[in-house]
Amino acid sequence: MWAMMLQSRQGRAFLDPRTKMLLVITITSIVIGGGNGGAMNIIKPVLTAVPFLLFVVERKWKTAMTYVAVYIAAFSGELFLVPITRGFLNFIVVACCGMFSRFMPGIAMGSYLVSTTTVSEFMAAMERLGLPQKLTIPLSVMFRFFPTVGEEYSAIGDAMRMRGIHFGGGKPGKMLEYRMVPLMISCVKIGDELSAAALTRGLGASVKRTNICRIGFGVFDVLVMLICILGFCILIGNKCLG
């Protein structure tokens, strides 16, 4: 009876993990470093909209809305505030808005990749790409680690707030140290225990790993990949033409 459940659970995700990884690479390279003008004016907004659409598909309404709001704020800041400000203020506005409008899409796409892909799917994707085990294991440990680092980071933040250590407390230099030292120590400890547990469950055996999760390309994957390829063509075209 559980067999049925186990089978049906393994239904395919909306996008293949490989497609998501390609999207992360495409969005970061084109939106951050793509330049302006010509076809870029079309492909950049399209790529910027992709994370939003994906969040909507996954029904993560709140994330989708926050993403749109911040992006619009940054973009309109660049458009309207930059021409009317001067001096230091102008510098701040340019820096903030520029950073947000360029980095947001990449970061959003990255967080979509991490939050919608299971470690097992990620491993399957890497194996299908033909990467050797020496590379897939460390990378998937890293992938497994993102949410843990986030958890630790916020717990340490709580502890700092409670002890009254915050910006404006007089020691901005110490801030980084106070946060990073406990974070690194607990991450090392968790990493150590995680490796021990994984090894006792046979990770790293010299046989070829099986993977029971189903990954594969569908219509949407093809569509997304076409957009990515198109984006890169335009990027390369632009760079070559000057």
Place this chain on the structure above:
Amino acid sequence: MIELKNVSFFYTGEQADAGVKDISLVFEEGKVVLLCGKSGCGKTTLTRLINGLIPHYYEGTLTGNVVVNGYLVADTALYKMAGIVGSVFQNPRSQFFNVDTDSELAFACENMGMPEEEVRRRMEYAVEELELGSLLGRSIFELSGGEKQKIACGSVSTLEPEVFVLDEPTSNLDMEGIALLKKVVAYWKANGKTVIIAEHRLNFLADLADRVIYLEDGKIAGDYDGVTFFGQQVSFYRDRGLRSPYLKDIWRQERYMPHLKDFCSLQGFYYSYGKPGSVLDIPKAEIPLGHVVAVVGKNGAGKTTLIRSICGLLKHDKGILGIRRKKLKARERLSICYMVMQDVNHQLFTESVLDEVLLSMGQKDQATAEWILDSLDLLEFKDMHPMSLSGGQKQRVAIASALTSDREIIVLDEPTSGLDFLHMQQVAEGIRTLQDKNRTIFIVTHDPEFIAACCTDILLMERGKLREQYPLDSEGMGKLKIFYGI
């Protein structure tokens, strides 16, 4: 059969006393064996010698032989050992490689490269045998502690090993979680598996363990059959620094309860994590100032949410805490409360123990700081880096900085999980010191022995609501025992 012959092991670069010395033991098939002793007695090391993490993962010098079912552990690769010995660990946060239950159950078999149908057959079998059906398809993060340990057991039993080793599996579990784990161990025993458990909490093994090995400083200091060991007087366990296996024997330490007319009041403590249904729903409550309040209840009853709310750590928190005619909103509470977290590694920031204590003082006063360190047996470590101390010492450093912080309300989250009797007593002593300095203390705990040692009041929570509140007098103690079913 497992055989250890003159085995000694010393870790590289760690304190010399953490290893084991000259251990010779034979474990017969189909028995449940309990390894017990104080922290640092070597029981965890012994489990690692059996599952192969020593010498294949932890570095050190090993002499003597460990043979498990005919395999010499030192010469058998870890992935081969995986099929012979299944391992369950203490910390649920760090023993799952996957973040969803299905993949975790499949993980070990996948690593062995079994064909897909075989993996599914074995998963199905484990799900049926260990009753994991309701846990399928869930995220690891949304499971309770007991459920996580069940999945951990399931994920190692898919390889159908003959031996299981469990290293302090109940540290983070409530009574219900322990009961779940106990069922699994009983099932393994009934199926002729050998189960070796290193534990501080002995209670749940009283009718399961066939044999008990007591370790002291890395050596075997006692080898009993289960019936003899669990038939002893309380003093037997006390003398050996062990937790009492019979919770009904615990007695209440007479505590001074200041009869102040002052209360701190909680008003409108409602909270929900974005989803419908509140996890915290306390319209009004009053807590006498200067008391030590144990917050008890099942996992998921809202205990942690309550103390986070008291400390002002929740976002969009509308609750008001009244204390000495002041009405404090969440943000204002951050500066009158101090929380000693479950994982103290999160809250030690500085380079020396003394700095750590001074950091939380308004007026830096070294003499007072040293006096407080002395009262917690920490003075000799004052120049050491807090992170280089042992777990129990780190926790006392956190308690010391709570003491110096001049905060009126001190909150502790599960301060005794995984502590032996002696260290539990030390924490209780620390709490009493705090109370003597007129602090009001909230403690979230699953540990009745600890509650009896230092608490004065009980707050019982159920599904986010305050179900009952009573002083821990002799009548209250009776109620508490009923709650714990002892």
